[in-house]
Amino acid sequence: MKERLEQLRKEALEHIEGAKDLKEIQQIRITYLGKKGPITDILRGMKNLAPEERPKIGALANEVRETITEKIEKKWKELEQAAIQRKLAEESIDVTLPGRKMTVGNRHPLTRVIEEVEDLFIGLGYTVAEGPEVETDYYNFEALNIPKDHPARDMQDSFYITNDLLMRTQTSPVQARTMEKAKGKGPIKIICPGKTFRRDNDDATHSHQFMQIEGLVVDENIRMSDLYGTLEYFAKKIFGNDRQIRLRPSFFPFTEPSLEMDISCKICGGKGCHVCKGSGWIEILGAGMVHPNVLRMNGFDPEKYSGFAFGVGVERIAMLKYGIDDIRHFYTNDVRFLHQFFQKD
Amino acid sequence: MLVSYKWLQSYIDLDGITPSDLAEKLTKAGIEVDGIEMPGEGLKNLIVGHVLKSEKHPNADKLNRCLVDLGEEEPVQIICGAPNVAAGQKVIVAKPGARLPGNIKIKRSKIRGEVSNGMICSLQEIGFTTKVVPKDYADGIYVLPEESEVGTEIVPLFNMDDAILDLDLTANRADCMSMIGVAYEVGAILNRQVKLPEIKGRTSAERASDYIHLKVETPQDNPLYTAKIIKNVKIGPSPLWLQTRLMASGIRPHNNVVDVTNYILLEYGQPLHAFDYDRFGSKEVVVRRAKRDEKLTTLDDVERTLTEDHLVITNGIKPVALAGVMGGADSEVQTDTKTVLLESAYFNGTVVRKASRDHGLRSESSSRFEKGIDPNRVREAAERAAELIAELAGGEVLEGMVEADSLTIEPVKIDFELGKLNKRIGTNLFVDDVEKIIKRLQFSYQVNGESFTVTVPSRRWDIRLPEDMYEEIARLYGYDHIPKTLPMDVSFGGLTPYQKKRRIVRTCLEGLGLMQSITYSLTSEEKYSQFAMEKADPIELANPMSEAHSVLRLSLVPHLLDAVSYNLARKNKTVFLYEIGSVFYSKGKNCQPEEREHLAGAMTGLYVDHPWQGKKEPVDFYTVKGILDVLFEKLSVSRFITYEKGQLDGLHPGQTANILLDGKVIGFVGKINPDMEKWYDVKDVFVFELHLGELLMKETDELLYTSIPKFPSISRDIALIVDREISAGDLQRTIQDAGKDLLKEVKVFDVYEGENVPAGKKSIAFTLTYYDPERTLTDEEVVVEHEKILTAVKDAHGAELRK
Numbered sequence A: 001m002k003e004r005l006e007q008l009r010k011e012a013l014e015h016i017e018g019a020k021d022l023k024e025i026q027q028i029r030i031t032y033l034g035k036k037g038p039i040t041d042i043l044r045g046m047k048n049l050a051p052e053e054r055p056k057i058g059a060l061a062n063e064v065r066e067t068i069t070e071k072i073e074k075k076w077k078e079l080e081q082a083a084i085q086r087k088l089a090e091e092s093i094d095v096t097l098p099g100r101k102m103t104v105g106n107r108h109p110l111t112r113v114i115e116e117v118e119d120l121f122i123g124l125g126y127t128v129a130e131g132p133e134v135e136t137d138y139y140n141f142e143a144l145n146i147p148k149d150h151p152a153r154d155m156q157d158s159f160y161i162t163n164d165l166l167m168r169t170q171t172s173p174v175q176a177r178t179m180e181k182a183k184g185k186g187p188i189k190i191i192c193p194g195k196t197f198r199r200d201n202d203d204a205t206h207s208h209q210f211m212q213i214e215g216l217v218v219d220e221n222i223r224m225s226d227l228y229g230t231l232e233y234f235a236k237k238i239f240g241n242d243r244q245i246r247l248r249p250s251f252f253p254f255t256e257p258s259l260e261m262d263i264s265c266k267i268c269g270g271k272g273c274h275v276c277k278g279s280g281w282i283e284i285l286g287a288g289m290v291h292p293n294v295l296r297m298n299g300f301d302p303e304k305y306s307g308f309a310f311g312v313g314v315e316r317i318a319m320l321k322y323g324i325d326d327i328r329h330f331y332t333n334d335v336r337f338l339h340q341f342f343q344k345d
Numbered sequence B: 001m002l003v004s005y006k007w008l009q010s011y012i013d014l015d016g017i018t019p020s021d022l023a024e025k026l027t028k029a030g031i032e033v034d035g036i037e038m039p040g041e042g043l044k045n046l047i048v049g050h051v052l053k054s055e056k057h058p059n060a061d062k063l064n065r066c067l068v069d070l071g072e073e074e075p076v077q078i079i080c081g082a083p084n085v086a087a088g089q090k091v092i093v094a095k096p097g098a099r100l101p102g103n104i105k106i107k108r109s110k111i112r113g114e115v116s117n118g119m120i121c122s123l124q125e126i127g128f129t130t131k132v133v134p135k136d137y138a139d140g141i142y143v144l145p146e147e148s149e150v151g152t153e154i155v156p157l158f159n160m161d162d163a164i165l166d167l168d169l170t171a172n173r174a175d176c177m178s179m180i181g182v183a184y185e186v187g188a189i190l191n192r193q194v195k196l197p198e199i200k201g202r203t204s205a206e207r208a209s210d211y212i213h214l215k216v217e218t219p220q221d222n223p224l225y226t227a228k229i230i231k232n233v234k235i236g237p238s239p240l241w242l243q244t245r246l247m248a249s250g251i252r253p254h255n256n257v258v259d260v261t262n263y264i265l266l267e268y269g270q271p272l273h274a275f276d277y278d279r280f281g282s283k284e285v286v287v288r289r290a291k292r293d294e295k296l297t298t299l300d301d302v303e304r305t306l307t308e309d310h311l312v313i314t315n316g317i318k319p320v321a322l323a324g325v326m327g328g329a330d331s332e333v334q335t336d337t338k339t340v341l342l343e344s345a346y347f348n349g350t351v352v353r354k355a356s357r358d359h360g361l362r363s364e365s366s367s368r369f370e371k372g373i374d375p376n377r378v379r380e381a382a383e384r385a386a387e388l389i390a391e392l393a394g395g396e397v398l399e400g401m402v403e404a405d406s407l408t409i410e411p412v413k414i415d416f417e418l419g420k421l422n423k424r425i426g427t428n429l430f431v432d433d434v435e436k437i438i439k440r441l442q443f444s445y446q447v448n449g450e451s452f453t454v455t456v457p458s459r460r461w462d463i464r465l466p467e468d469m470y471e472e473i474a475r476l477y478g479y480d481h482i483p484k485t486l487p488m489d490v491s492f493g494g495l496t497p498y499q500k501k502r503r504i505v506r507t508c509l510e511g512l513g514l515m516q517s518i519t520y521s522l523t524s525e526e527k528y529s530q531f532a533m534e535k536a537d538p539i540e541l542a543n544p545m546s547e548a549h550s551v552l553r554l555s556l557v558p559h560l561l562d563a564v565s566y567n568l569a570r571k572n573k574t575v576f577l578y579e580i581g582s583v584f585y586s587k588g589k590n591c592q593p594e595e596r597e598h599l600a601g602a603m604t605g606l607y608v609d610h611p612w613q614g615k616k617e618p619v620d621f622y623t624v625k626g627i628l629d630v631l632f633e634k635l636s637v638s639r640f641i642t643y644e645k646g647q648l649d650g651l652h653p654g655q656t657a658n659i660l661l662d663g664k665v666i667g668f669v670g671k672i673n674p675d676m677e678k679w680y681d682v683k684d685v686f687v688f689e690l691h692l693g694e695l696l697m698k699e700t701d702e703l704l705y706t707s708i709p710k711f712p713s714i715s716r717d718i719a720l721i722v723d724r725e726i727s728a729g730d731l732q733r734t735i736q737d738a739g740k741d742l743l744k745e746v747k748v749f750d751v752y753e754g755e756n757v758p759a760g761k762k763s764i765a766f767t768l769t770y771y772d773p774e775r776t777l778t779d780e781e782v783v784v785e786h787e788k789i790l791t792a793v794k795d796a797h798g799a800e801l802r803k
């Protein structure tokens, strides 16, 4: 009996070792451990043994069965793993082939700048005001302290439709309209982006259509220092904290005092180069305290109220920020140009 | 305004201030310096030479062989190509080793076999622009005055050891269009005194009033006219110091009389005009408006036709000058002029501007009148000019000045309070600080406690209001010394719902592959009405720059197609663009047009492009429609939107749909037709356009959660055979209406024509999904609904179930 069991163990283990796939292992299990298998036979035939033999043989039979079961389990796992590995190997691909990219568009660089500026000022409590591209002479000029025959009209050669209608030359008429609507009651805090037009021939630095963003704050006790602080915040947010700013007195009919703001040249760090024409500074905007005539004309009492306004060219900001050298790029819409503004700053 | 640093020193002490210091200080004070030019920089070995002999070059017709004395032991030979070179002339010689502008080096050389020891130079060759070179020497070498000493260095002789500051003046600072004005400004910045020219006032016994009478018929156009007479002048070139100052300022020298008028214009900012008294044609100056169609030939030999808008100086019979703009050719000072009638006047800027515009004549004179001159300098400038003419042209100034004066100059007084100043600027200045600044400006003032009264000098006509004084004080205090603060109110910013939705539209379309473009609002006559959803009259510019941008657009599509065409021509084959912009509907000739905000798109190329996997799908009608459907869903307006077969000029008649919002057309989507493909040189472009304003103004439901289905739904597929003309949209609507309660979704999954479908018919297959949120549906209930639907499509469209 004992020999028979040992023989069985040896035989079974050899079979298991030689098994090639899961099916074979399954067969081996049935052959050796099944209800009709040799071990079951032996256990069943125990009753024919001498009583003192029984426990010994019984124990051995169980031990053999356990050993076989164990080995089968182990082999099963091995073969299963091998099968998985084989399948994975078959499914392997060239991961360096290009992915299936989705076509995704993006904002125009000018809109990008406008939204950035809008969000910046929204954070300071401003709202966004808009107005028509075709304006009346009144809102475009007269309400801004530029009466007919004022020499300042020389500064803006405009596209007229009739004597009284023109393509707006600036976004400032939105200021006049907003003040008029407020009926002499502050505060007003707006930012006005939009398209503007001047009689220019289109070339690398001129465009008959361009975009501006104007800001206007009117309230009691608005000071020029508030303008300075606001402009510095704007410049550092848009162009970076490392840039210096400089204010220069200037002239606009709708502000008094007036100023222009320069930022230090990024290319040369202020030492002077061809981009800043050797000055180390680059002009980026015009601003000033709202002229008392403008306040009065638009229904505000200049004794009680004061305000500031500023205007920036959107193309100019975009050109400086992204290093674009030709203003016409913004309006030809070459997809190779537009797509460059897909990525983050 | 070009300002010579050397010349400016005549009026103000610039000790310790270099030209670049000065430029920086001026710029920071509001007088922007655009650039500094150093005319003599890099020039060397340029001296005065004396041409002893000049003869034809033996081997070249156009060259001359000259023998030139350079003040050295031996005269040298120089080959010169200038036609005007001649023996006896004093000329500018660049010796071997000389350097000329543009870093040109002069070497001893051989020209056609003859040795040349340097070069005889024109003014252009040493750096002057042709514009300022005296006419006689414009096409050849410059000939120096006879008395010039041989061997003298040219750079100091021509005052080229100078720095020329280019001032970019703002419209209000016309006071700086003169050397004296600039000197006052520099004086205020540096806190230094201004030295004015001295006028001695020597005159002859004869009286000017015996020579000339004045009549100003329109005093509002010409509040002050003065005339002086200078007799026995001898016309000739001006001395070099004067010529070089003019040239440095961008003005060409002519002769000693004209040059003096220009010199005083630069010095005082007062335009002057010198007439030849004997050619004036009468003894009376009459200033009046021109008569319609009156003629005047100006100094530039152009005959001008005048109107009543133009102010003229006449001799009582005919115009002799266009007031403030340009003199007439007939009365011009010429080489034989003996007596000069010198005009110094104050003309109204508006009337000067009108004339200068109408005739396209911008002169140094007109630009000063337009921007405003100092009325108090009219007489002083005339006296100084007369004296200088007499000094340089050897004449005598007659006694007195003939005047027509209706000018009243009210001194401008401005009151302001220190407190208000500090409140507006945000500073904390004291009375003392403000006083110091006003003194620097050389304004007279009174101070009473903290109240100031300032009297503004007439040269500063730009200062009229307390705010103007605030600016003066702030700029001289230094803008960069103003503190930085923020407005102290509490307000809440944000976008309007409309603006927010517009950003959503952008983000959504970009996520679906479209790039935002921006095109021009102005278009051409031909394009303005293409693809217009509604016809309207053109809104045309009165003064366009080009035909291509002369009319306001009615549709965004034409310029998007231009952009597509531009891209295709550059081999950018896949172009998906959208634009949000205004279109303009006329409301009648003199009314502001209605501006509607539109959204449009143009798409061509491959929407799916994965070449190595063999997946390529070109954009088609349904791609674009699908994009719009996503957009409508995003804006939660899908349930208000319908499509119907549409028609629009320029679009494919079989591939165009109108887009309706609540049953009203608000846009279209379609393929452009072959005519337009040809016109724009594009192919297979699909476009859409929507009245974005209406779409975004549509009230929509708030976003609220609806529960996830708890019970299973049941789907049934049906294939219907219908006439070819029946649209899927109509079928779908019938199905939806019939299956209202339990029918949750209807989806087209197949459209088929051909084998097994009768001719003229097509098969459309739908998946219908039934669902009840309250319970699980039974098959029996679905069968009942399904039958209702089949009956409805049969009744409405003659649809048969495909077996």
Ligand SMILES: [Zn+2]
Pocket: A265, A266, A267, A268, A269, A270, A271, A272, A273, A274, A275, A276, A277, A278, A280, A281
């Ligand atoms: Zn630089």
